Amino acid sequence: MKQLIDQIGTLHSFETAPKRIISLVPSQTELLYDLGLEEKIIGITKFCVHPYHLKLTKKVVGGTKKIHIEKIKLLQPDIVICNKEENTEEIVNKLSEICPVWVTHIVSVEDNFQMISDFGQLFNCRTEAQKWNDKLTFALSDFKKYIQNIEIKKAAYFIWKNPYMVVGNETYINELLKLNHFKNIYEDKGRYPEIELKKMRLEGDPDLVFLSSEPYPFKEEDAFEIGRFTHHAKTVFVDGEMFSWHGSRLLKAFQYFKLLHERLKN
CATH class of the missing domain: 3.40.50.1980 (Nitrogenase molybdenum iron protein domain)
Known part of the structure; x- marks a missing residue:
C-alpha cells in the first residue's frame, strides 16, 4: 500500500500505481506525456492541445470547468488529475465518488518541482521525473544568471x-x-x-x-x-x-x- 498526499493536503492510498489516468489539466496532460505515460492516459479535456495527436487518440471528456461525468465513468479511471485553479471544487467532489482525484496547486516554481516529484512517485516514473527536475533546475539557474543584470x-x-x-x-x-x-x-x-x-x-x-x-x-x-x-x-x-x-x-x-x-x- 502506497500512501501519498497531494498539493491540497488530501491523503491518497494506492495498492498499485494507477494505470488508467484522466487528466483535466492541459499543462499536466503535457507533463504526463513527457514523463512517458502516454499509454496510461485514457481521457483528456478539449483544451489539452499538446501534444496535438492526443486529441485524436484519447477520449475527450469535456473542458476544465464542465465535464461529462458519464463519459468519465465509462472509462473506469484509476485516477483523475485536477488542479485547484483550473477545475472547480464541485468537479473534484463529484469525481471523488468515482475514483481518487489528485489535485495539484501550483503558485511557485518550487510547487512545480514538487508536482513533478509527486507524479514520479505516483506513477512509478521516478527516474523520468528526476530527469525533468534536473533539466528545469539547470534551466532556472541559467535564467537567473541571464536576468540578474x-x-x-x-x-x-x-x-x-x-x-x-x-x-x-x-x-x-x-x-x-x-x-x-x-x-x-x-x-x-x-x-x-x-x-x-x-x-x-x-x-x-x-x-x-x-x-x-x-x-x-x-x-x-x-x-x-x-x-x-x-x-x-x-x-x-x-x-x-x-x-x-x-x-x-x-x-x-x-x-x-x-x-x-x-x-x-x-
Whole structure:
C-alpha cells in the first residue's frame, strides 16, 4: 500500500500505481506525456492541445470547468488529475465518488518541482521525473544568471476583456513575472482583479502592458484601446502558455523569456 498526499493536503492510498489516468489539466496532460505515460492516459479535456495527436487518440471528456461525468465513468479511471485553479471544487467532489482525484496547486516554481516529484512517485516514473527536475533546475539557474543584470520594469498582465482583468498576486503567472524582473502593478489587488483602463496610470503607470494569448485572445484593436490609457507603456503580445502552463512547459518558457527580453531591448 502506497500512501501519498497531494498539493491540497488530501491523503491518497494506492495498492498499485494507477494505470488508467484522466487528466483535466492541459499543462499536466503535457507533463504526463513527457514523463512517458502516454499509454496510461485514457481521457483528456478539449483544451489539452499538446501534444496535438492526443486529441485524436484519447477520449475527450469535456473542458476544465464542465465535464461529462458519464463519459468519465465509462472509462473506469484509476485516477483523475485536477488542479485547484483550473477545475472547480464541485468537479473534484463529484469525481471523488468515482475514483481518487489528485489535485495539484501550483503558485511557485518550487510547487512545480514538487508536482513533478509527486507524479514520479505516483506513477512509478521516478527516474523520468528526476530527469525533468534536473533539466528545469539547470534551466532556472541559467535564467537567473541571464536576468540578474536586466533592470526591473513595472508591468500589467492582461488576461480578459469585458470586463478587463489582469493578473494579481498568489498566482503562478505573477511568480514568473517576478522571476523576469517585471514588477506587477496590480500585485496587491487580489488574484485576478477587474480593472478600469482610465485608472491604470494612477494605479501604477506601467512601463509594459502584456496582452496574453489566453484565456482571452487579445487583438491589435485591443492593444490600441488599452494604449489610449497608458502614458508611455510599451504594449506587447505574449504567449500565455509560457506564462501560465506549469509542468514540463517551463523548460520552453525559459528560452521564450530570453527571446522576449531581447525583443524588449529594441
